[in-house]
Amino acid sequence: xxxxxxxxxxxxxxxxxxxxxxxxxxxxxxxxxxxxxxxxxxxxxxxxxxxxxxxxxxxxxxxxxxxxxxxxxxxxxxxxxxxxxxxxxxxxxxxxxxxxxxxxxxxxxxxxxxxxxxxxxxxxxxxxxxxxxxxxxxxxxxxxxxxxxxxxxxxxxxxxxxxxxxxxxxxxxxxxxxxxxxxxxxxxxxxxxxxxxxxxxxxxxxxxxxxxxxxxxxxxxxxxxxxxxxxxxxxxxxxxxxxxxxxxxxxxxxxxxxxxxxxxxxxxxxxxxxxxxxxxxxxxxxxxxxxxxxxxxxxxxxxxxxxxxxxxxxxxxxxxxxxxxxxxxxxxxxxxxxxxxxxxxxxxxxxxxxxxxxxxxxxxxxxxxxxxxxxxxxxxxxxxxxxxxxxxxxxxxxxxxxxxxxxxxxxxxxxxxxxxxxxxxxxxxxxxxxxxxxxxxxxxxxxxxxxxxxxxxxxxxxxxxxxxxxxxxxxxxxxxxxxxxxxxxxxx
Numbered sequence: 001x002x003x004x005x006x007x008x009x010x011x012x013x014x015x016x017x018x019x020x021x022x023x024x025x026x027x028x029x030x031x032x033x034x035x036x037x038x039x040x041x042x043x044x045x046x047x048x049x050x051x052x053x054x055x056x057x058x059x060x061x062x063x064x065x066x067x068x069x070x071x072x073x074x075x076x077x078x079x080x081x082x083x084x085x086x087x088x089x090x091x092x093x094x095x096x097x098x099x100x101x102x103x104x105x106x107x108x109x110x111x112x113x114x115x116x117x118x119x120x121x122x123x124x125x126x127x128x129x130x131x132x133x134x135x136x137x138x139x140x141x142x143x144x145x146x147x148x149x150x151x152x153x154x155x156x157x158x159x160x161x162x163x164x165x166x167x168x169x170x171x172x173x174x175x176x177x178x179x180x181x182x183x184x185x186x187x188x189x190x191x192x193x194x195x196x197x198x199x200x201x202x203x204x205x206x207x208x209x210x211x212x213x214x215x216x217x218x219x220x221x222x223x224x225x226x227x228x229x230x231x232x233x234x235x236x237x238x239x240x241x242x243x244x245x246x247x248x249x250x251x252x253x254x255x256x257x258x259x260x261x262x263x264x265x266x267x268x269x270x271x272x273x274x275x276x277x278x279x280x281x282x283x284x285x286x287x288x289x290x291x292x293x294x295x296x297x298x299x300x301x302x303x304x305x306x307x308x309x310x311x312x313x314x315x316x317x318x319x320x321x322x323x324x325x326x327x328x329x330x331x332x333x334x335x336x337x338x339x340x341x342x343x344x345x346x347x348x349x350x351x352x353x354x355x356x357x358x359x360x361x362x363x364x365x366x367x368x369x370x371x372x373x374x375x376x377x378x379x380x381x382x383x384x385x386x387x388x389x390x391x392x393x394x395x396x397x398x399x400x401x402x403x404x405x406x407x408x409x410x411x412x413x414x415x416x417x418x419x420x421x422x423x424x425x426x427x428x429x430x431x432x433x434x435x436x437x438x439x440x441x442x443x444x445x446x447x448x449x450x451x452x453x454x455x456x457x458x459x460x461x462x463x464x465x466x467x468x469x470x471x472x473x474x475x476x477x478x479x480x481x482x483x484x485x486x487x488x489x490x491x492x
Contacts (some may be wrong), residue, residue, distance in 0.1 A: 011211035014038040015039035017168050017339065018324055027065065037183065040186060041184035043326070045326065047308075079158055082263050083418075087265075093154070095436070096138050099157045101155045104434045109454075117448055129182055132156065140256075141480065187218070188205070192227070194203055196228065198321050219326045219327060222313075233313075239382055243284070243308075246304045250277065267285050268281065295342065313328050314367075322345075325341070
Protein backbone atom coordinates (compact mmCIF):
# COMPACT_ATOMS: atom_id res chain seq x y z
CA UNK A 1 0.00 0.00 0.00
CA UNK A 2 1.30 3.44 -0.89
CA UNK A 3 1.98 5.53 2.20
CA UNK A 4 0.32 8.90 2.43
CA UNK A 5 0.69 11.54 5.15
CA UNK A 6 -2.71 12.55 6.51
CA UNK A 7 -3.70 16.09 7.41
CA UNK A 8 -3.11 16.44 11.15
CA UNK A 9 -3.59 20.17 11.70
CA UNK A 10 -5.65 23.03 10.30
CA UNK A 11 -5.61 26.77 10.89
CA UNK A 12 -8.77 28.80 10.34
CA UNK A 13 -8.70 32.55 9.66
CA UNK A 14 -11.92 34.15 10.92
CA UNK A 15 -13.90 33.24 14.04
CA UNK A 16 -17.34 34.30 12.94
CA UNK A 17 -20.20 31.88 12.32
CA UNK A 18 -18.48 30.34 9.28
CA UNK A 19 -15.11 29.89 10.95
CA UNK A 20 -16.60 28.44 14.13
CA UNK A 21 -18.83 26.12 12.08
CA UNK A 22 -15.77 24.85 10.22
CA UNK A 23 -13.76 24.34 13.41
CA UNK A 24 -16.54 22.35 15.09
CA UNK A 25 -17.31 20.26 12.02
CA UNK A 26 -13.65 19.29 11.52
CA UNK A 27 -13.24 18.55 15.23
CA UNK A 28 -16.28 16.28 15.22
CA UNK A 29 -15.22 14.47 12.05
CA UNK A 30 -11.54 14.10 12.97
CA UNK A 31 -11.18 14.10 16.77
CA UNK A 32 -7.39 13.91 16.66
CA UNK A 33 -7.02 16.98 14.44
CA UNK A 34 -5.15 19.97 15.89
CA UNK A 35 -7.27 23.07 15.19
CA UNK A 36 -6.27 26.70 15.56
CA UNK A 37 -8.84 29.41 14.84
CA UNK A 38 -7.81 33.06 14.55
CA UNK A 39 -10.30 35.75 15.49
CA UNK A 40 -9.91 38.79 13.26
CA UNK A 41 -12.09 41.93 12.96
CA UNK A 42 -15.46 41.06 11.39
CA UNK A 43 -16.02 41.91 7.74
CA UNK A 44 -19.35 43.78 7.37
CA UNK A 45 -19.89 42.22 3.92
CA UNK A 46 -19.61 38.65 5.23
CA UNK A 47 -23.30 37.89 4.76
CA UNK A 48 -22.97 34.23 5.79
CA UNK A 49 -21.81 35.46 9.21
CA UNK A 50 -24.53 38.01 9.78
CA UNK A 51 -27.72 37.28 7.82
CA UNK A 52 -30.41 35.31 9.72
CA UNK A 53 -31.96 33.34 6.84
CA UNK A 54 -31.04 29.72 6.14
CA UNK A 55 -32.18 26.86 3.91
CA UNK A 56 -33.54 23.46 5.06
CA UNK A 57 -30.06 21.97 4.66
CA UNK A 58 -29.08 23.55 7.97
CA UNK A 59 -30.75 20.65 9.80
CA UNK A 60 -28.35 18.16 8.19
CA UNK A 61 -25.37 20.32 9.11
CA UNK A 62 -26.47 20.56 12.73
CA UNK A 63 -26.97 16.79 12.79
CA UNK A 64 -23.38 16.38 11.64
CA UNK A 65 -22.01 18.58 14.41
CA UNK A 66 -24.35 17.36 17.16
CA UNK A 67 -26.69 20.31 17.72
CA UNK A 68 -30.44 19.82 18.02
CA UNK A 69 -33.21 22.10 16.85
CA UNK A 70 -34.04 22.85 20.48
CA UNK A 71 -30.45 24.02 20.99
CA UNK A 72 -30.99 26.50 18.19
CA UNK A 73 -34.38 27.66 19.48
CA UNK A 74 -32.84 28.31 22.89
CA UNK A 75 -30.28 30.47 21.09
CA UNK A 76 -33.03 32.66 19.64
CA UNK A 77 -33.74 30.90 16.33
CA UNK A 78 -37.26 30.65 14.96
CA UNK A 79 -38.67 28.53 12.16
CA UNK A 80 -38.57 29.72 8.56
CA UNK A 81 -41.04 28.05 6.20
CA UNK A 82 -40.78 30.23 3.11
CA UNK A 83 -40.44 33.60 1.37
CA UNK A 84 -43.21 35.97 0.37
CA UNK A 85 -42.29 38.01 -2.74
CA UNK A 86 -44.44 41.14 -2.71
CA UNK A 87 -45.11 43.34 -5.78
CA UNK A 88 -42.88 40.97 -7.73
CA UNK A 89 -45.44 40.18 -10.45
CA UNK A 90 -47.82 42.09 -12.69
CA UNK A 91 -50.89 40.91 -10.76
CA UNK A 92 -49.67 42.38 -7.50
CA UNK A 93 -50.50 39.13 -5.73
CA UNK A 94 -47.73 37.94 -3.37
CA UNK A 95 -45.76 34.95 -4.64
CA UNK A 96 -44.97 32.35 -1.98
CA UNK A 97 -41.86 30.18 -2.35
CA UNK A 98 -41.56 27.09 -0.13
CA UNK A 99 -39.79 23.74 -0.14
CA UNK A 100 -42.80 21.48 -0.66
CA UNK A 101 -44.44 19.38 -3.34
CA UNK A 102 -47.04 21.34 -5.27
CA UNK A 103 -50.24 19.50 -6.10
CA UNK A 104 -50.44 15.74 -6.30
CA UNK A 105 -51.00 12.76 -8.58
CA UNK A 106 -54.18 13.94 -10.28
CA UNK A 107 -53.47 11.95 -13.47
CA UNK A 108 -50.49 10.45 -15.34
CA UNK A 109 -47.82 13.07 -15.94
CA UNK A 110 -46.22 15.88 -13.95
CA UNK A 111 -48.61 17.95 -11.85
CA UNK A 112 -47.39 21.29 -13.17
CA UNK A 113 -48.16 20.14 -16.72
CA UNK A 114 -51.78 19.45 -15.74
CA UNK A 115 -51.89 22.84 -14.06
CA UNK A 116 -50.58 24.44 -17.26
CA UNK A 117 -53.25 22.69 -19.34
CA UNK A 118 -55.93 23.94 -16.95
CA UNK A 119 -54.49 27.44 -17.19
CA UNK A 120 -54.61 27.33 -20.97
CA UNK A 121 -58.24 26.23 -20.81
CA UNK A 122 -59.34 28.98 -18.43
CA UNK A 123 -59.12 30.14 -14.84
CA UNK A 124 -57.08 28.15 -12.37
CA UNK A 125 -55.70 29.00 -8.94
CA UNK A 126 -52.07 30.25 -8.84
CA UNK A 127 -49.51 27.46 -8.88
CA UNK A 128 -48.10 28.24 -5.45
CA UNK A 129 -51.50 27.77 -3.79
CA UNK A 130 -51.23 24.04 -4.49
CA UNK A 131 -48.43 23.62 -1.91
CA UNK A 132 -49.69 22.99 1.65
CA UNK A 133 -46.59 24.68 3.08
CA UNK A 134 -47.32 27.78 0.98
CA UNK A 135 -50.77 28.01 2.55
CA UNK A 136 -49.12 27.98 5.97
CA UNK A 137 -46.54 30.55 4.88
CA UNK A 138 -49.22 32.86 3.46
CA UNK A 139 -50.99 32.76 6.84
CA UNK A 140 -47.74 33.04 8.83
CA UNK A 141 -48.42 29.66 10.43
CA UNK A 142 -46.06 26.77 11.04
CA UNK A 143 -46.20 23.18 12.24
CA UNK A 144 -43.58 20.48 12.06
CA UNK A 145 -44.07 17.99 9.20
CA UNK A 146 -46.28 15.09 10.23
CA UNK A 147 -45.16 11.46 10.20
CA UNK A 148 -48.38 10.38 8.47
CA UNK A 149 -47.52 9.93 4.74
CA UNK A 150 -51.17 10.45 3.88
CA UNK A 151 -51.23 13.94 5.40
CA UNK A 152 -50.70 17.00 3.17
CA UNK A 153 -48.35 18.24 5.89
CA UNK A 154 -45.94 15.34 5.61
CA UNK A 155 -43.83 16.29 2.59
CA UNK A 156 -42.41 19.75 3.21
CA UNK A 157 -39.10 20.84 4.65
CA UNK A 158 -38.33 24.01 6.56
CA UNK A 159 -35.39 26.13 7.62
CA UNK A 160 -34.53 28.40 10.53
CA UNK A 161 -34.17 32.14 10.92
CA UNK A 162 -31.19 32.58 13.21
CA UNK A 163 -30.33 35.32 15.66
CA UNK A 164 -26.75 35.76 14.37
CA UNK A 165 -25.05 37.13 17.53
CA UNK A 166 -26.69 34.53 19.76
CA UNK A 167 -25.99 31.75 17.27
CA UNK A 168 -22.33 32.78 17.17
CA UNK A 169 -22.22 32.70 20.97
CA UNK A 170 -23.69 29.19 20.91
CA UNK A 171 -21.06 28.03 18.42
CA UNK A 172 -18.30 29.70 20.40
CA UNK A 173 -19.37 27.87 23.58
CA UNK A 174 -19.72 24.61 21.65
CA UNK A 175 -16.25 25.07 20.16
CA UNK A 176 -14.85 25.61 23.66
CA UNK A 177 -16.52 22.34 24.66
CA UNK A 178 -14.37 20.75 21.93
CA UNK A 179 -11.31 22.55 23.36
CA UNK A 180 -11.21 25.06 20.53
CA UNK A 181 -10.70 28.65 21.64
CA UNK A 182 -10.05 31.46 19.18
CA UNK A 183 -6.68 33.18 19.11
CA UNK A 184 -7.12 36.94 18.88
CA UNK A 185 -4.90 38.64 16.36
CA UNK A 186 -4.94 40.64 13.16
CA UNK A 187 -3.86 39.08 9.89
CA UNK A 188 -0.22 39.85 9.15
CA UNK A 189 0.44 37.91 5.96
CA UNK A 190 1.33 34.47 4.70
CA UNK A 191 4.69 32.75 4.55
CA UNK A 192 4.79 30.85 1.27
CA UNK A 193 6.26 27.48 0.35
CA UNK A 194 8.37 26.82 -2.70
CA UNK A 195 5.43 25.11 -4.45
CA UNK A 196 3.16 28.14 -3.92
CA UNK A 197 1.29 26.84 -0.88
CA UNK A 198 1.28 28.43 2.56
CA UNK A 199 3.93 27.43 5.09
CA UNK A 200 2.62 29.61 7.93
CA UNK A 201 -0.11 32.09 8.77
CA UNK A 202 1.44 35.28 10.17
CA UNK A 203 -0.34 37.46 12.70
CA UNK A 204 0.08 41.21 12.95
CA UNK A 205 1.96 40.88 16.24
CA UNK A 206 4.55 38.58 14.69
CA UNK A 207 3.16 35.23 15.81
CA UNK A 208 3.47 32.40 13.34
CA UNK A 209 0.89 29.61 12.97
CA UNK A 210 1.82 26.49 11.05
CA UNK A 211 -0.70 23.93 9.78
CA UNK A 212 -1.16 21.31 7.10
CA UNK A 213 -4.34 22.92 5.82
CA UNK A 214 -5.60 26.51 6.02
CA UNK A 215 -9.24 27.67 5.82
CA UNK A 216 -9.93 31.28 4.95
CA UNK A 217 -13.28 32.14 6.59
CA UNK A 218 -12.54 35.86 6.93
CA UNK A 219 -15.16 37.20 4.51
CA UNK A 220 -15.05 38.47 0.91
CA UNK A 221 -11.64 40.12 1.28
CA UNK A 222 -10.23 36.61 1.88
CA UNK A 223 -6.74 37.87 2.77
CA UNK A 224 -5.16 34.43 3.14
CA UNK A 225 -6.63 32.93 -0.02
CA UNK A 226 -5.91 36.15 -1.93
CA UNK A 227 -2.25 35.82 -0.98
CA UNK A 228 -2.10 32.98 -3.55
CA UNK A 229 -4.19 34.56 -6.31
CA UNK A 230 -7.22 36.76 -6.87
CA UNK A 231 -8.92 34.83 -9.67
CA UNK A 232 -12.56 35.82 -9.06
CA UNK A 233 -15.38 35.54 -11.60
CA UNK A 234 -17.43 38.74 -11.68
CA UNK A 235 -21.21 38.15 -11.56
CA UNK A 236 -22.33 41.79 -11.55
CA UNK A 237 -23.50 41.52 -15.17
CA UNK A 238 -26.14 38.98 -14.02
CA UNK A 239 -26.98 40.14 -10.48
CA UNK A 240 -27.76 43.87 -10.38
CA UNK A 241 -27.63 44.77 -6.66
CA UNK A 242 -24.28 45.95 -5.28
CA UNK A 243 -25.39 47.87 -2.18
CA UNK A 244 -27.24 46.73 0.93
CA UNK A 245 -28.49 49.24 3.49
CA UNK A 246 -29.34 47.53 6.78
CA UNK A 247 -31.42 48.76 9.70
CA UNK A 248 -32.89 47.18 12.83
CA UNK A 249 -35.97 48.03 14.86
CA UNK A 250 -37.20 46.58 18.09
CA UNK A 251 -40.19 44.23 17.72
CA UNK A 252 -42.99 43.94 20.27
CA UNK A 253 -44.01 40.51 21.58
CA UNK A 254 -45.31 38.03 20.57
CA UNK A 255 -42.77 36.32 18.34
CA UNK A 256 -43.13 36.97 14.58
CA UNK A 257 -44.27 34.65 11.86
CA UNK A 258 -42.09 32.14 9.99
CA UNK A 259 -42.27 33.79 6.56
CA UNK A 260 -39.70 36.23 5.16
CA UNK A 261 -41.03 39.24 3.25
CA UNK A 262 -39.19 40.63 0.24
CA UNK A 263 -40.79 43.68 -1.44
CA UNK A 264 -39.96 44.79 -4.97
CA UNK A 265 -39.49 48.57 -5.04
CA UNK A 266 -38.78 50.83 -8.01
CA UNK A 267 -35.18 51.19 -6.80
CA UNK A 268 -34.54 47.53 -5.89
CA UNK A 269 -35.96 45.28 -3.21
CA UNK A 270 -36.48 45.46 0.54
CA UNK A 271 -36.30 42.49 2.89
CA UNK A 272 -38.06 42.24 6.25
CA UNK A 273 -36.68 39.51 8.52
CA UNK A 274 -38.36 39.34 11.93
CA UNK A 275 -36.52 37.85 14.90
CA UNK A 276 -37.88 37.32 18.40
CA UNK A 277 -37.09 40.77 19.75
CA UNK A 278 -36.25 42.82 16.68
CA UNK A 279 -36.70 43.01 12.92
CA UNK A 280 -33.88 43.30 10.42
CA UNK A 281 -34.64 45.43 7.36
CA UNK A 282 -32.47 45.60 4.28
CA UNK A 283 -32.63 47.61 1.07
CA UNK A 284 -30.75 46.15 -1.92
CA UNK A 285 -30.07 48.49 -4.84
CA UNK A 286 -27.56 49.49 -7.52
CA UNK A 287 -25.15 52.31 -6.71
CA UNK A 288 -25.13 53.54 -10.32
CA UNK A 289 -28.89 54.10 -10.21
CA UNK A 290 -29.69 55.07 -6.63
CA UNK A 291 -27.52 57.31 -4.49
CA UNK A 292 -26.77 56.28 -0.93
CA UNK A 293 -28.58 59.41 0.27
CA UNK A 294 -31.71 58.43 -1.63
CA UNK A 295 -31.48 54.88 -0.27
CA UNK A 296 -31.40 56.34 3.25
CA UNK A 297 -34.64 58.18 2.51
CA UNK A 298 -36.27 54.97 1.26
CA UNK A 299 -35.10 53.05 4.35
CA UNK A 300 -34.87 55.76 7.02
CA UNK A 301 -34.01 53.28 9.79
CA UNK A 302 -30.97 52.11 7.83
CA UNK A 303 -27.79 52.58 9.83
CA UNK A 304 -25.22 50.47 8.00
CA UNK A 305 -24.28 50.59 4.33
CA UNK A 306 -22.49 47.62 2.77
CA UNK A 307 -20.92 47.69 -0.67
CA UNK A 308 -20.30 44.32 -2.33
CA UNK A 309 -19.62 42.82 -5.72
CA UNK A 310 -21.31 39.53 -6.64
CA UNK A 311 -18.90 36.86 -7.77
CA UNK A 312 -17.09 33.64 -6.95
CA UNK A 313 -13.55 32.29 -6.90
CA UNK A 314 -12.85 30.00 -9.82
CA UNK A 315 -10.69 27.80 -7.58
CA UNK A 316 -11.61 28.16 -3.90
CA UNK A 317 -9.14 25.39 -3.00
CA UNK A 318 -5.62 26.24 -4.16
CA UNK A 319 -2.64 24.28 -2.84
CA UNK A 320 -3.30 23.93 0.92
CA UNK A 321 -5.65 26.92 1.31
CA UNK A 322 -9.45 26.71 1.04
CA UNK A 323 -11.76 29.73 0.86
CA UNK A 324 -15.05 29.08 2.68
CA UNK A 325 -18.25 31.14 2.82
CA UNK A 326 -18.02 34.73 1.59
CA UNK A 327 -14.31 34.23 1.02
CA UNK A 328 -15.33 31.89 -1.81
CA UNK A 329 -18.61 33.37 -3.11
CA UNK A 330 -20.28 36.75 -2.66
CA UNK A 331 -24.05 36.85 -3.08
CA UNK A 332 -26.69 39.18 -1.73
CA UNK A 333 -29.14 37.55 0.74
CA UNK A 334 -32.14 37.45 -1.64
CA UNK A 335 -32.44 33.63 -1.49
CA UNK A 336 -30.99 33.20 2.04
CA UNK A 337 -28.36 30.82 0.66
CA UNK A 338 -25.21 32.41 2.13
CA UNK A 339 -24.77 30.19 5.18
CA UNK A 340 -26.06 27.19 3.23
CA UNK A 341 -23.17 27.52 0.77
CA UNK A 342 -20.67 27.89 3.60
CA UNK A 343 -21.95 24.80 5.42
CA UNK A 344 -22.00 22.80 2.17
CA UNK A 345 -18.40 23.80 1.46
CA UNK A 346 -17.30 22.75 4.96
CA UNK A 347 -18.91 19.32 4.68
CA UNK A 348 -17.58 18.86 1.15
CA UNK A 349 -14.05 19.69 2.31
CA UNK A 350 -14.36 17.10 5.09
CA UNK A 351 -15.85 14.42 2.85
CA UNK A 352 -13.23 14.96 0.11
CA UNK A 353 -10.35 15.65 2.48
CA UNK A 354 -7.10 14.73 0.72
CA UNK A 355 -3.75 13.90 2.27
CA UNK A 356 -1.20 16.49 3.28
CA UNK A 357 -0.10 16.73 -0.37
CA UNK A 358 -3.54 18.12 -1.40
CA UNK A 359 -3.35 16.15 -4.63
CA UNK A 360 -4.75 17.96 -7.65
CA UNK A 361 -7.06 15.09 -8.64
CA UNK A 362 -8.86 15.42 -5.28
CA UNK A 363 -8.97 19.19 -5.00
CA UNK A 364 -10.24 19.35 -8.60
CA UNK A 365 -13.31 17.34 -7.58
CA UNK A 366 -13.94 19.82 -4.77
CA UNK A 367 -13.67 22.70 -7.27
CA UNK A 368 -16.02 20.99 -9.72
CA UNK A 369 -18.78 20.28 -7.23
CA UNK A 370 -18.45 23.66 -5.56
CA UNK A 371 -18.61 25.45 -8.91
CA UNK A 372 -21.83 23.65 -9.88
CA UNK A 373 -23.48 24.45 -6.56
CA UNK A 374 -22.63 28.15 -6.42
CA UNK A 375 -23.53 28.59 -10.10
CA UNK A 376 -27.01 27.14 -9.58
CA UNK A 377 -27.66 29.34 -6.55
CA UNK A 378 -26.54 32.29 -8.67
CA UNK A 379 -28.91 31.14 -11.43
CA UNK A 380 -31.83 30.87 -9.02
CA UNK A 381 -31.23 34.38 -7.75
CA UNK A 382 -30.77 35.74 -11.28
CA UNK A 383 -34.08 34.14 -12.30
CA UNK A 384 -35.85 36.50 -9.89
CA UNK A 385 -34.99 39.34 -12.28
CA UNK A 386 -36.79 37.89 -15.29
CA UNK A 387 -39.24 40.46 -16.74
CA UNK A 388 -42.66 39.92 -15.19
CA UNK A 389 -44.49 43.25 -15.31
CA UNK A 390 -43.56 43.88 -11.67
CA UNK A 391 -43.09 47.23 -9.96
CA UNK A 392 -41.88 49.83 -12.42
CA UNK A 393 -38.57 51.55 -11.91
CA UNK A 394 -35.09 51.95 -13.34
CA UNK A 395 -33.78 49.01 -11.32
CA UNK A 396 -36.25 46.54 -12.85
CA UNK A 397 -36.02 47.95 -16.36
CA UNK A 398 -32.25 47.51 -16.27
CA UNK A 399 -32.53 44.07 -14.63
CA UNK A 400 -34.85 42.89 -17.39
CA UNK A 401 -32.18 43.72 -19.97
CA UNK A 402 -29.37 41.86 -18.23
CA UNK A 403 -27.81 38.85 -19.96
CA UNK A 404 -28.28 35.45 -18.35
CA UNK A 405 -25.58 32.94 -17.38
CA UNK A 406 -25.40 30.08 -19.87
CA UNK A 407 -26.71 27.57 -17.34
CA UNK A 408 -29.70 29.76 -16.50
CA UNK A 409 -30.35 30.49 -20.18
CA UNK A 410 -30.40 26.73 -20.81
CA UNK A 411 -32.88 26.22 -17.96
CA UNK A 412 -35.14 29.03 -19.19
CA UNK A 413 -35.02 27.83 -22.80
CA UNK A 414 -35.93 24.27 -21.84
CA UNK A 415 -38.72 25.43 -19.56
CA UNK A 416 -40.11 27.96 -22.03
CA UNK A 417 -40.45 25.28 -24.70
CA UNK A 418 -42.14 22.37 -22.90
CA UNK A 419 -42.09 23.13 -19.19
CA UNK A 420 -39.09 20.91 -18.48
CA UNK A 421 -36.35 21.63 -15.96
CA UNK A 422 -32.98 20.13 -16.91
CA UNK A 423 -31.09 18.13 -14.30
CA UNK A 424 -28.15 19.84 -12.64
CA UNK A 425 -25.77 18.29 -10.16
CA UNK A 426 -25.46 19.99 -6.75
CA UNK A 427 -28.81 21.82 -6.88
CA UNK A 428 -29.62 23.73 -3.69
CA UNK A 429 -33.25 24.53 -4.54
CA UNK A 430 -35.78 21.84 -5.26
CA UNK A 431 -37.63 21.35 -8.53
CA UNK A 432 -40.94 22.63 -7.18
CA UNK A 433 -39.35 25.80 -5.82
CA UNK A 434 -37.94 26.48 -9.29
CA UNK A 435 -41.36 25.77 -10.80
CA UNK A 436 -43.12 28.09 -8.36
CA UNK A 437 -40.71 30.91 -9.14
CA UNK A 438 -40.81 30.59 -12.93
CA UNK A 439 -44.56 30.03 -13.18
CA UNK A 440 -45.20 32.74 -10.59
CA UNK A 441 -43.21 35.20 -12.72
CA UNK A 442 -45.49 34.39 -15.64
CA UNK A 443 -43.10 32.24 -17.68
CA UNK A 444 -45.48 29.88 -19.50
CA UNK A 445 -44.19 27.07 -21.77
CA UNK A 446 -45.15 27.40 -25.42
CA UNK A 447 -46.09 23.75 -26.02
CA UNK A 448 -48.22 21.41 -23.89
CA UNK A 449 -46.84 18.16 -22.51
CA UNK A 450 -47.91 15.07 -24.44
CA UNK A 451 -48.48 12.84 -21.41
CA UNK A 452 -50.52 15.39 -19.45
CA UNK A 453 -52.49 16.32 -22.57
CA UNK A 454 -53.77 12.75 -22.86
CA UNK A 455 -56.04 13.50 -19.88
CA UNK A 456 -58.98 15.82 -20.65
CA UNK A 457 -58.75 19.03 -18.65
CA UNK A 458 -62.33 18.62 -17.49
CA UNK A 459 -61.37 15.35 -15.82
CA UNK A 460 -58.71 17.03 -13.69
CA UNK A 461 -60.51 20.31 -12.94
CA UNK A 462 -62.39 18.91 -9.95
CA UNK A 463 -59.18 17.41 -8.54
CA UNK A 464 -57.40 20.75 -8.88
CA UNK A 465 -60.20 22.55 -7.04
CA UNK A 466 -60.16 19.95 -4.28
CA UNK A 467 -56.40 20.35 -3.83
CA UNK A 468 -56.57 24.12 -3.51
CA UNK A 469 -59.54 23.94 -1.14
CA UNK A 470 -57.70 21.41 1.06
CA UNK A 471 -54.54 23.52 1.15
CA UNK A 472 -56.49 26.68 1.94
CA UNK A 473 -58.20 24.98 4.89
CA UNK A 474 -54.94 23.91 6.55
CA UNK A 475 -54.04 27.16 8.37
CA UNK A 476 -57.37 27.14 10.22
CA UNK A 477 -56.36 23.89 11.94
CA UNK A 478 -53.05 25.28 13.21
CA UNK A 479 -52.49 27.79 16.04
CA UNK A 480 -50.73 31.11 15.40
CA UNK A 481 -46.98 30.70 15.25
CA UNK A 482 -46.21 32.39 18.60
CA UNK A 483 -48.57 29.95 20.34
CA UNK A 484 -47.05 26.98 18.54
CA UNK A 485 -43.52 28.15 19.38
CA UNK A 486 -44.47 28.55 23.04
CA UNK A 487 -46.02 25.08 23.01
CA UNK A 488 -42.95 23.30 21.68
CA UNK A 489 -40.68 25.23 24.02
CA UNK A 490 -42.82 24.21 26.99
CA UNK A 491 -44.15 27.68 27.81
CA UNK A 492 -47.88 27.11 28.31
